[in-house]
Amino acid sequence: xxxxxxxxxxxxxxxxxxxxxxxxxxxxxxxxxxxxxxxxxxxxxxxxxxxxxxxxxxxxxxxxxxxxxxxxxxxxxxxxxxxxxxxxxxxxxxxxxxxxxxxxxxxxxxxxxxxxxxxxxxxxxxxxxxxxxxxxxxxxxxxxxxxxxxxxxxxxxxxxxxxxxxxxxxxxxxxxxxxxxxxxxxxxxxxxxxxxxxxxxxxxxxxxxxxxxxxxxxxxxxxxxxxxxxxxxxxxxxxxxxxxxxxxxxxxxxxxxxxxxxxxxxxxxxxxxxxxxxxxxxxxxxxxxxxxxxxxxxxxxxxxxxxxxxxxxxxxxxxxxxxxxxxxxxxxxxxxxxxxxxxxxxxxxxxxxxxxxxxxxxxxxxxxxxxxxxxxxxxxxxxxxxxxxxxxxxxxxxxxxxxxxxxxxxxxxxxxxxxxxxxxxxxxxxxxxxxxxxxxxxxxx
Amino acid sequence: xxxxxxxxxxxxxxxxxxxxxxxxxxxxxxxxxxxxxxxxxxxxxxxxxxxxxxxxxxxxxxxxxxxxxxxxxxxxxxxxxxxxxxxxxxxxxxxxxxxxxxxxxxxxxxxxxxxxxxxxxxxxxxxxxxxxxxxxxxxxxxxxxxxxxxxxxxxxxxxxxxxxxxxxxxxxxxxxxxxxxxxxxxxxxxxxxxxxxxxxxxxxxxxxxxxxxxxxxxxxxxxxxxxxxxxxxxxxxxxxxxxxxxxxxxxxxxxxxxxxxxxxxxxxxxxxxxxxxxxxxxxxxxxxxxxxxxxxxxxxxxxxxxxxxxxxxxxxxxxxxxxxxxxxxxxxxxxxxxxxxxxxxxxxxxxxxxxxxxxxxxxxxxxxxxxxxxxxxxxxxxxxxxxxxxxxxxxxxxxxxxxxxxxxxxxxxxxxxxxxxxxxxxxxxxxxxxxxxxxxxxxxx
Numbered sequence: 008x009x010x011x012x013x014x015x016x017x018x019x020x021x022x023x024x025x026x027x028x029x030x031x032x033x034x035x036x037x038x039x040x041x042x043x044x045x046x047x048x049x050x051x052x053x054x055x056x057x058x059x060x061x062x063x064x065x066x067x068x069x070x071x072x073x074x075x076x077x078x079x080x081x082x083x084x085x086x087x088x089x090x091x092x093x094x095x096x097x098x099x100x101x102x103x104x105x106x107x108x109x110x111x112x113x114x115x116x117x118x119x120x121x122x123x124x125x126x127x128x129x130x131x132x133x134x135x136x137x138x139x140x141x142x143x144x145x146x147x148x149x150x151x152x153x154x155x156x157x158x159x160x161x162x163x164x165x166x167x168x169x170x171x172x173x174x175x176x177x178x179x180x181x182x183x184x185x186x187x188x189x190x191x192x193x194x195x196x197x198x199x200x201x202x203x204x205x206x207x208x209x210x211x212x213x214x215x216x217x218x219x220x221x222x223x224x225x226x227x228x229x230x231x232x233x234x235x236x237x238x239x240x241x242x243x244x245x246x247x248x249x250x251x252x253x254x255x256x257x258x259x260x261x262x263x264x265x266x267x268x269x270x271x272x273x274x275x276x277x278x279x280x281x282x283x284x285x286x287x288x289x290x291x292x293x294x295x296x297x298x299x300x301x302x303x304x305x306x307x308x309x310x311x312x313x314x315x316x317x318x319x320x321x322x323x324x325x326x327x328x329x330x331x332x333x334x335x336x337x338x339x340x341x342x343x344x345x346x347x348x349x350x351x352x353x354x355x356x357x358x359x360x361x362x363x364x365x366x367x368x369x370x371x372x373x374x375x376x377x378x379x380x381x382x383x384x385x386x387x388x389x390x391x392x393x394x395x396x397x398x399x400x401x402x403x404x405x406x407x408x409x410x411x412x413x414x415x416x417x418x419x420x421x422x423x424x425x426x427x428x429x430x431x432x433x434x435x436x437x438x439x440x441x442x443x444x445x446x447x448x449x450x451x452x
Numbered sequence: 453x454x455x456x457x458x459x460x461x462x463x464x465x466x467x468x469x470x471x472x473x474x475x476x477x478x479x480x481x482x483x484x485x486x487x488x489x490x491x492x493x494x495x496x497x498x499x500x501x502x503x504x505x506x507x508x509x510x511x512x513x514x515x516x517x518x519x520x521x522x523x524x525x526x527x528x529x530x531x532x533x534x535x536x537x538x539x540x541x542x543x544x545x546x547x548x549x550x551x552x553x554x555x556x557x558x559x560x561x562x563x564x565x566x567x568x569x570x571x572x573x574x575x576x577x578x579x580x581x582x583x584x585x586x587x588x589x590x591x592x593x594x595x596x597x598x599x600x601x602x603x604x605x606x607x608x609x610x611x612x613x614x615x616x617x618x619x620x621x622x623x624x625x626x627x628x629x630x631x632x633x634x635x636x637x638x639x640x641x642x643x644x645x646x647x648x649x650x651x652x653x654x655x656x657x658x659x660x661x662x663x664x665x666x667x668x669x670x671x672x673x674x675x676x677x678x679x680x681x682x683x684x685x686x687x688x689x690x691x692x693x694x695x696x697x698x699x700x701x702x703x704x705x706x707x708x709x710x711x712x713x714x715x716x717x718x719x720x721x722x723x724x725x726x727x728x729x730x731x732x733x734x735x736x737x738x739x740x741x742x743x744x745x746x747x748x749x750x751x752x753x754x755x756x757x758x759x760x761x762x763x764x765x766x767x768x769x770x771x772x773x774x775x776x777x778x779x780x781x782x783x784x785x786x787x788x789x790x791x792x793x794x795x796x797x798x799x800x801x802x803x804x805x806x807x808x809x810x811x812x813x814x815x816x817x818x819x820x821x822x823x824x825x826x827x828x829x830x831x832x833x834x835x836x837x838x839x840x841x842x843x844x845x846x847x848x849x850x851x852x853x854x855x856x857x858x859x860x861x862x863x864x865x866x867x868x869x870x871x872x873x874x875x876x877x878x879x880x881x882x883x884x885x886x887x888x889x890x891x892x893x894x895x896x897x
Binding site for chain 2: 051052053069070071074076078079082083088089092108146153154157160161198201204411414415428429431432
């Protein structure tokens with residue numbers, strides 16, 4: 008690795024970064040001036056501003072408002088190249104990563120492929136209750152929400168119509184809170200006059216949380232405030248409630264059956280499954296237990312950052328949370344270490360531990376309603392909302408995105424009109440047939 | 453129909469409009485004050501500003517920039533309701549139209565479901581060369597263009613890479629001209645520095661036209677000018693050239709084989725196939741031969757408007773062209789007739805013929821390049837382009853759309869950056885297996 012290559016001027020050490028999220032993209036950019044060659048690979052061609060993904064799902068923003076092509080972000084960075092492809096395997100001995108289009112050797116590897124939904128072993132739920140991680144997820148959720156309303160408008164059976172007008176969000180973290188609030192606003196304000204046969208203001212929005220409060224990653228008073236705000240808006244918040252079963256058209260909360268054709272999963276996440284083949288220790292959510300310097304135990308040349316990493320902050324003693332600022336800080340930390348080692352300034356034995364600098368957390372609830380905890384300060388209501396808006400606009404990649412998102416919001420909050428309310432794409436299968444009938448590959452059984 | 457109902461105050465005559473394009477949406481809006489009830493049905497939930505669809509395919513605009521939910525357009529119109537559903541059949545005797553969600557009776561019917569691609573009997577070509585009619589078509593074409601570039605970047609075989617960097621547009625009408633020009637701009641200006649292993653400025657863009665000039669619906673000098681402009685930009689324009697065969701990875705122009713993995717179909721259109729069951733006379737392109745008043749022969753209560761109608765203008769003697777302004781004028785004409793008949797002002801026997809008011813035509817070629825023929829005036833170059841921009845902005849539905857599109861263009865033309873360059877969705881099948889194996893419907897042969 009670096010030692011070997013620093014004696015050979017012609018070939019700079021190769022840093023392979025897998026994942027173009029907040030960790031990966033920030034690491035790649037921070038290595039712009041380092042004497043290394045960078046390969047950034049991702050299964051999507053875009054870097055996504057994930058904190059606003061729920062606004063694509065709820066038709067406030069368009070995909071292009073919150074996503075930027077990775078190639079475009081790195082176009083000026085001459086030491087970086089980009090590959091589109093999903094990681095299929097890692098060979099720690101040979102120091103190679105595998106993609107469908109071929110393999111790539113590395114001197115340093117940064118794994119930052121994030122997390123995926125966890126259905127706590129009930130994988131069949133995925134078809135009924137999609138989660139929200141990618142643009143395609145968001146467009147699928149948008150399609151389902153809008154189609155449910157269209158179907159309700161034509162439905163003559165009262166019970167079936169109620170099911171189509173009942174929206175259940177599972178999980179009371181920021182994504183769940185934001186989705187539930189946005190759904191209520193759509194149903195109550197944006198679309199009632201679009202329909203003739205249904206009254207969308209009667210649509211039920213139900214937020215289900217297994218714990219005894221919302222927003223567990225935030226201070227308790229913020230969770231309570233979110234609960235009150237949502238209740239005031241008309242969202243039914245069910246705490247201490249667990250989804251025990253799902254079937255087509257209904258879910259069970261505890262032993263109570265609830266007719267609903269719209270379930271969105273915002274509950275569990277787990278580390279990307281490909282790391283299971285590494286043979287390293289994983290935590291209960293499938294995240295990699297890394298050293299304090301974010302390296303894989305026994306492999307100082309391999310780092311893990313972002314939602315995929317389980318690391319304990321040395322000062323607070325708490326695990327670093329799976330949020331965008333933490334991922335960004337990890338990516339910058341790893342890039343800094345690699346840069347210093349390649350330059351010979353430090354050796355792997357001298358690496359400092361990663362320290363998370365918590366700048367606070369916030370969640371938006373609805374029009375002019377949000378909660379924020381910044382250091383010792385607590386904000387709620389319209390001031391918190393304004394703060395939330397400004398901070399999210401600021402962190403969006405690139406001027407164009409910032410400007411367009413701001414204009415979309417001004418338009419949306421002033422008019423309640425959802426500009427992006429288009430149904431596109433074909434439906435994903437709701438219920439997978441257990442034997443995967445007829446995928447054209449000639450599975451004769 | 454109207455006579456029958458006008459004696460019965462309680463039930464207004466029912467006007468069913470199928471198709472929410474320029475004809476249908478304008479007819480529905482024009483009936484806003486008429487004593488009728490309107491049902492507008494479409495298989496999509498949006499009205500599409502089709503003249504700019506190629507800009508979604510080429511990643512300049514987002515779908516929401518050029519499409520508006522039909523429900524939203526008609527939300528204030530109390531006599532109108534909207535249904536999402538594809539027309540599956542028409543019963544002229546019972547005066548009923550059929551949708552998957554049920555049937556609807558009509559007193560007046562306006563069929564405005566437009567046209568679809570025609571592959572001149574070679575239906576297998578559709579999988580290789582998608583056409584551009586819907587948002588989903590545009591996103592599919594965008595996905596293919598961007599994926600071809602991604603694949604070329606990884607491809608080591610020179611011939612295969614050339615095929616991925618060769619883009620063929622079939623058909624030299626406005627859509628074909630605009631697509632070819634936009635593709636050249638992307639390859640030559642927007643993205644070269646995004647890639648490390650390929651030189652996108654060497655990508656070939658080939659425009660194939662069977663006739664001896666481009667833009668046949670416009671005056672000859674405009675077609676020649678477009679040809680010169682495109683050639684100057686580096687587009688290869690092949691006139692008097694016919695695609696004779698297509699296979700995966702290549703097309704044949706005459707008897708010459710050309711390796712290409714990117715073919716876009718902008719050649720033929722045909723009337724929507726559902727009208728074949730009507731038993732009425734169709735022209736060679738499957739459009740309905742209507743009376744001068746746009747009614748179906750023998751059925752004064754059924755009108756056909758837009759791209760689906762074949763009607764000859766009584767003054768010029770020419771068939772009315774399949775363009776947005778003609779569709780709009782037809783929709784307004786039919787709404788006016790229905791309004792007058794319901795009010796008892798005229799009888800079906802007194803209907804005037806539809807007259808097309810040709811305000812001109814235009815096509816954009818590239819950055820600051822367009823051609824326009826407005827009455828006797830001919831424009832080209834940057835003035836025509838400015839005219840084209842202003843007119844298209846003006847006709848976009850709603851202020852939001854106009855404003856956002858204008859800002860996107862300013863951004864795009866100033867920076868050459870394609871803001872919407874995201875790959876989303878799953879690939880549609882490129883090559884359909886000839887027997888349609890395994891669609892899960894149990895086609896045992």
